Amino acid sequence: MTLAQAYKKQFGQVSYPFEVFDSNGNQTYHETSYGYWSKREYDVNGNETYFENNDGYWSKIEYDVNGNETYYETSNGYWCKRKYDANGNRVYYEESNGYWARREYDSKGNETFNEDSNGLWARREYDAKGNQTYYENSNGLIKGQKRDK
Numbered sequence: 641m642t643l644a645q646a647y648k649k650q651f652g653q654v655s656y657p658f659e660v661f662d663s664n665g666n667q668t669y670h671e672t673s674y675g676y677w678s679k680r681e682y683d684v685n686g687n688e689t690y691f692e693n694n695d696g697y698w699s700k701i702e703y704d705v706n707g708n709e710t711y712y713e714t715s716n717g718y719w720c721k722r723k724y725d726a727n728g729n730r731v732y733y734e735e736s737n738g739y740w741a742r743r744e745y746d747s748k749g750n751e752t753f754n755e756d757s758n759g760l761w762a763r764r765e766y767d768a769k770g771n772q773t774y775y776e777n778s779n780g781l782i783k784g785q786k787r788d789k
Contacts, residue, residue: 642694644671 641649644658660669664686671677681690685707692698702711706728713719723732727749734740741756748770755761765774765784774784 642671642675642677643669644677 644654648654656673658671666682669679678693690700698715704710708724719736721734725731729745732742744753750766760778762777767773776782
């Protein structure tokens, strides 16, 4: 018996879509008149941490203390992981299919290097104002002039 059916049994009527919200206004349950239902759970910050529906599909999400998504997994076996630096910049990403990517940043938060599992990479340099002055990638593209360090 679905939640809406139980509600109808106890109170005699129900209107669709049948929805339930938590005290923070997050939708925790949704049901249509066709019997489709889904439910969600949230952490104390209002981030969705779990989803499930009547088809058996589910997903779960984990976050770091800054609210950045660090892990995502689904019932079909897919997952991905993310790591962040102290400034909230994503520095690493990995998926269940073997794909990965990593990034580096300067002290101002400008991306200076990135590479991935496909062998692609790019380097960037910036002036004191944060303007990109040099770009080079694994495909041979070069823009700007490299500074002597």
